[in-house]
Amino acid sequence: MTLRDKLIGTWKLETYVEVPIDGSEPFYPLGKHATGIIMYTPDGYMSAQLMGEERLAFASGDWFKGTDEEYIAEAQSYIAYSGRYFVDETNQGLQHEMQVSLFPNWLGQQQARIVSLEGDTLKLGPASPIQSKGKAVMSHLLWKRAKTNN
Template identity: 65%
Template sequence: MPESLRQRLIGAWKLVSYRETPVDGSEPFEPLGHEPQGIIMYTPDGYMSAQLSRPDRPDFASGDWFDGTTEEYTAEATSYIAYSGPFHVDEEKQTLTHSMFVSLFPNWTGQTQPRVVKLEGDTLHLSTESPITSSGKTVNSALTWRRGPPRGRSR
């Protein structure tokens, strides 16, 4: 019997690409740059966590998380995406939802968002099911992830 979609998702995945395509036909863009960093994890007990970042984030001059300048906080918040909570897979429909228990973006806290999911070997493609607003545009988001190596080993 083949593994279920849920079983195939379990584990850690490293971000390969994050691209947004405006629905108005304008040029696609990469909100976290050409080589974004990130990890998404799915646990056997039904939770997920996504952390995405620009690779070139500047340090706070003070070295204190709670003592940054307005500019530092703006740069911090616009270069990082983070949310965690339960996930659900509908095996019959082959669909995935992420429920945001916590989120860096407060508007997402408490939301459940559907994802279009496609698994090809060690590559996971996730995209928004319907357009979202990003950088002032209505876009479809597409993210590609590669399964991370088992802990303690490198690939």
């Protein structure tokens, strides 16, 4: 079975931790109990949604009538992007393409991922350090395969 075949399906986030390359203390950018889903489809598309553990509802109840503070909190507690994915079977590599993204700086990018897949456990992280909260970090995301919904 190929890496691509093993990736196809839905995965639920178990942990998301960022480890600074300067040796300082690891941190959880969305909290220790963040939730999320990442999906890989057979036709080559993926979608990742990660959410912080404590998100407050908008007081108005209307997404388009939030306050500046509500929009800031909303954006700081959510990561979302979707697009095509590419698997390099020879090197066991993975690339995510950001065709849509909550973070506009990612639009159009292809980002390499380090992937480790054993049974129903998927480990993902960037191929090189990224900037997070003012530090160069390596992100470590642990996913478990979601049960079939039927």
